């Protein structure tokens with residue numbers, strides 16, 4: 605079953621949005637298979653955002669993502685990678701459609717509430733980085749028969 609890595613960023617945690625965000629993915633029908641509240645070490649942040657190393661905002665991005673606890677999660681379900689990105693909305697909250705997470709709660713691109721893997725390669729890489737094969741739980745859920 606397809607898996608993705610989602611993370612409530614420090615701004616989302618400080619604004620008490622963990623429950624709201626978890627609730628949206630639960631109600632959609634996806635299955636939570638791993639979660640932890642953690643403070644990201646600088647080295648992990650730099651590796652996670654490695655693709656942006658040469659961008660002018662890289663320093664600020666690493667500083668922001670390590671500035672407070674994040675809620676890291678792995679979610680499972682059919683097409684969960686693309687669907688979660690739709691549910692999150694555009695990267696810049698000013699362009700994110702109403703009804704999406706960033707469209708409802710975000711204001712600026714540098715504090716856009718949530719991260720989600722953008723491809724199956726990223727999902728595999730990010731789940732490996734943050735969970736390292738540990739802490740994931742596979743369990744049967746009766747509701748799966750109805751989705």
Ligand code: ABT
Nearest residue numbers: 613661665668694695713714715716718719720722
């Ligand atoms: P992430 O889920 O954080 O990876 O965001 P997303 O994949 O939607 O967008 P990308 B392009 O990966 O942005 C990564 C983070 O960089 C911030 N950013 C991006 C800026 O601050 N300025 C910019 O001009 C751009 C393009 C937004 C993302 N994170 N935060 N917070």
Ligand code: MG
Nearest residue numbers: 719720721722
């Ligand atoms: Mg990204």
